[in-house]
Amino acid sequence: MSGHDVLALTTDVLIVGGGMAACWAATAAARAGARVVLVDKGFVGTSGVTATGGPNHWWVPPDPAKRAQAVEDRLARAFDLAERDWMARIIDETWRALPELAGYYPFDSDGRGGTFYSGVRGPEYMRALRRFAADLGVSILDHHPALELLVDHDGVVVGAAGHARLDDRLWAIQASSVVLATGGCAFRSGLIGSHGNTGDGLLMAAEAGAALSGMEFSVSYSLSPAWNSTRTLPYFAARFFDQEGRELDVPPPMSGEAAHLKALATAMIEGPVLADLSDAPALLKQLLRRIQPASMPPFERRGVDLFENRFPIRLFGEGTVRGTGGLQIVDEKCRTSVEGLYAAGDAATRELIAGATSGGGAQNAAWALTSGRIAGQAAARAASQRKSRATARGRPVGGAGLRPAADARPIDLSPVIPAVQASTIDFDGALWRSEAKLSSAKARLDLLWRDIADHAYATGIARIALREQAAMVAAARWVCASALARTESRGMHMRTDKPGLDPALGARLLTGGLDNVWTRLETDIVSQRIEAVA
Amino acid sequence: MIAHIFEDRCDGCNNCVAICPTHVLDAGKDGAPVVARIDQCQTCYMCELYCTSDAIYVDPDQHHLHVVDPQAILESGHLGRLRHDYGWGREAGGDEGHLSDFWRLGPLLREGAEIAARRYAGRKA
Incomplete structure (x- = not known):
């Protein structure tokens, strides 16, 4: 480490993270007039679970009856932990936000003569968000993982510090407001796109005193070929077999009570489970490559015809990525319980709109987008009200792994x-x-x-x-x-x-x-x- | 995991080093990048998507490293196929409609679930 070489910056708003929530937060903060620096562990465009996915956003036209119905439908499935106002807000903000990307994302047909806005393909979406943020003047620092927050003598978060990994040097950024959009934690399950989703932001925030919420809602899985986590579109009509060729009794997806998942997991505890996709919709067989090109290489490069040949499958855990838990949100501005610190996307609890359920893809993406925009804008406004904070030097508050409480010595991390x-x-x-x-x-x-x-x-x-x-x-x-x-x-x-x-x-x-x-x-x-x- | 970088195809732009979300690669001293931290590779194919030289081959096994035969890969047609299928980098050349069927994702997903539900109901009947 070239310890003497430190990148030191001062800004109004610091965004930590580089997925869709972080980018939407950065664009909102920049539009509100703030100087914005965004630091990501990886590369903004390929980092995180959106880049390898294809998120659909909760999309309800501005018809009061339809919107009220959409809210009530979801509220009924949220196990009493979600809030109407938050849901209504998410729907409205998402509807207004996505078309703003038109100069950056090649929105195409909705099949009915209109434009399809709600669903976007991951790599194109994240590339668009990167360009959008850059055009608004956001300073994007790729490969600058944050390691800890900086906190002033009043306990207010005033920045973050980390380690730039391509240049192997330390960085420290003083900011009037900090937005954590570091994603959920997939606990290294191998879920596609989640290698960097290790809960770093949660730990940093907790070290500054922040509370979390809904961490028990962290049990979710997605089905993939056993050897390569992919998207799940091809599997919805699948039949399942054990190694001896006996068909398994697996309730259909979305059966409630996690019946589909539990049946598959029970069978997998016993032994390998094979999927047979021959029942898949005929049109899907024709169009899968055009819709999700990345679904093909895992099979083609193994010489497997995914719609003809049976193949072993695996459930990849999603932790709090598709689970709902994350940093507690204490007000309508996406503030955490620590002053100066905001949270967005999967790093924040999604219970406000999904309650005890996952929320499914559409709600999740809408939450990431909207909570990002809310947090970014609020962070920018707060920064303009207390510029002086940025000059207050913060104390780094990282503990475990950075500043051992006792004697530093090598420890076995394999467990x-x-x-x-x-x-x-x-x-x-x-x-x-x-x-x-x-x-x-x-x-x-x-x-x-x-x-x-x-x-x-x-x-x-x-x-x-x-x-x-x-x-x-x-x-x-x-x-x-x-x-x-x-x-x-x-x-x-x-x-x-x-x-x-x-x-x-x-x-x-x-x-x-x-x-x-x-x-x-x-x-x-x-x-x-x-x-x-x- | 990244299984092979075709040095004769690589133009040394090091774009893959920058865009890899998990810092698997280091820039090469001269020429092709070096796979430095294969344990961090999540088999996401992003390096293939961003490689304008189609010089990278990702083996689809994310749990085990495989030794591959470069000649066989060159002949397989896999190199650059993913980038081509995405239409990546070709958007400016006119509307090739790479996303014109993307709206069908949701309806096809629901149709699949309905097929499974009907089949399950039939089995139980």
Whole structure:
């Protein structure tokens, strides 16, 4: 590491992350008149789960009856944790935002003589957002992973610091407001596009004192050929077989109660499962390459005809990427519980619009877009009101993996991935949760956390990978704590020992803390505030 | 994972080093980039998409590294196929309609789910 060589910058708004939420946040902040710097761990355009996907956005025309109906439909499926106002806002903002990309994204036919705006192909979408942001004057710093936040003496977030990995040098950026749009945490499941989604932003925010919400809603999977995570479009009509050629009894997708998923997972615990896509829609067989070109190479390069030959499949865990948990949002401006810090996209909790469910692709993308725009604009306005903050020097507050609490020494990180996956990715521990399994997972994670926080240390670009390990352990501990505290089954959080809904738990569950992880129902905090006022 | 870089096709632009989201590659001293951190490769094919020389081949196995026969890959037609299928970089050359069927994604996905639901109901009947 060339430690003496530090990139030091000052700006109004710092965006951390480089996916769709980060880009929408950056464009909104720039339009609001702020100087904006965006730092991403990877490359803005290919980073994250949107770039390799094809997100559809929640798309409802501005007809009051239709919009009200769309909100009520989703509210009925959100297990009492979502909010009407947020949903209505997401729909409206998404409808207005996407056409603004017309100069950058080649929107094409909707098949009915109009323009198709709601669904976009990932690589083209992210390339468009990058160009849009650049044209608005956003300074984009690729391969500049953030490692920690900078906090002033009042506890206000005033910037971030990290390690530029192509130039192997440190960076520190002072900012009046910081937006975290670092994505969800997929716990290194191999999910396409998620290698960098290790919960870094969650750890950084928690170190500054931020709370998280809904971390128990972190159980989701997508189906792919066993050897290469891809998009799931081809699999909806699939039949499934065991190795002996016996057809498996798998309920259709979207059956409710995760029946499709649980049947597949049960079979996979027993042995390999093969998919047969011969029933797929005829038109899909013709057009898959035109719609999702990246669906083809995994098969063509193996000499497999995906619609003719049976092939082994795998469920790739999605953690909080498609799960809903993330940083708590405390107001309509996407502020976190720490001053100066905003959150957007999968780094923020999506419970506000999806409750205890995933939200499916359309709601998720609309959330990423809208929360990005809201956070970016609010961050810019706050920055213009307190320019002086940017000159206040912040103190770096990163702990685990950066500043060992005890003696620095090499530690064995090989147990990290199995431990973090136990309650989030592994079928038995994630789909059939129980107090016993969660407590056992928590005990393993607590030991790992102690070891990392006390001793782990690295230099140079190795610091980035070490912080990723620390962040995954932290995120998994919040998942375990939340899943233990939610002593019921609600949406994607399913406990075999607590199978039904408990009406007393019909509220969002907050968590946080590092050495000591805590949980608390959000209603408790609201009632405490009311008491304080009274 | 990235299995081969065809040095004779590579023009040394190092664009792949910059656009790889997971920092798998290092710029070469002179000429082709070097695969420096293959353990970070997520088999996302983005390097192929951004390689205007069609000089990179990603093997589709994301869990295991395979030794490939470069000559066989050259003859397979896979090199550059993904970039071609996307119409990547050819948008300026007129409307080739690369996204004109993209709207069908949702309807085809729903049709697939309906096929599965009907078939399942039939089996249970």
